[in-house]
Amino acid sequence: MTTASHQLADIPGLVRCETHSVPDILARATGMTRTAYPHEEVYGDYCTIQQYIDCPPEDVFDYLSDINTLDEYSVSTRAFEPAGEPGLFVGWDTLAENTRIYMRIEPNREALTLDYHCAWDQGEELWMIYLFRIVPAEQVLGKPGSVVLWTNCHHPNYDKNPYPELSPDPERIWVGDLWPLFYAGHRIELENLKRILEYRSGRGLPLAVAPGPEAAA
Secondary structure (H helix, E strand, O other): OEEOOEEHHHOOOOOOOOOOOHHHHHHHHHHOOOOOOOHHHHHOOEEEEEEEEOOOHHHHHHHHHOHHHHHHHOOOEEEEEEOOOOOOEEEEEOOOOOOEEEEEEEEEOOOOEEEEEEEEOOOOOOOEEEEEEEEEHHHHOOOOOEEEEEEEEOOHHHOOOOOHHHOOOOOOOOHHHHHHHHHHHHHHHHHHHHHHHHHHHHOOOOOOOOOOHHHHO
16 A cells, blocks of 8 residues: 555654564553653643543533633633734733733634633734643543543743733743643643532533622632
């Protein structure tokens, strides 16, 4: 069988049952499996977290698609409001003093996916992207509810602020300085999401609460 204009045999390094024995493949897999992994190796380029939530997938999707719910489950982003361009919002990220964060949500209800496109300081290049996929737990765990998968990719802009002139303070921490803490920080937020949705869903309460002092408390 040919692939494009070459044979698979022409590609070095492939490990397939046609070229390697089962014992060799298992030995390779065993050699790649360790009891502990360096943080940078696991979360250096991609940061993926996941959680089961005892709440229907469509309800989880609707909650995450509402930008106002970030006031509830996120650790630091608050008070989003329209930024003047259709679909673009601007709020505050309290991780850094006097820092604006811009966001556009791109949802796909049929696929149960949604992406948060964000950036500090400006809304022209939304390079910081949060990828969400909601999987019906019945399909993968054999029980009602949802599995939420959340991934960030280490964009080069995390390493260097592309718009330093827009920073309110030249000494301000940059969002990329926090990348080593992304797993832990997003883990906290995903646990917040789980607690909020399971509490309300289990009691038959409305999932999304309008912003206000009581909701924020």
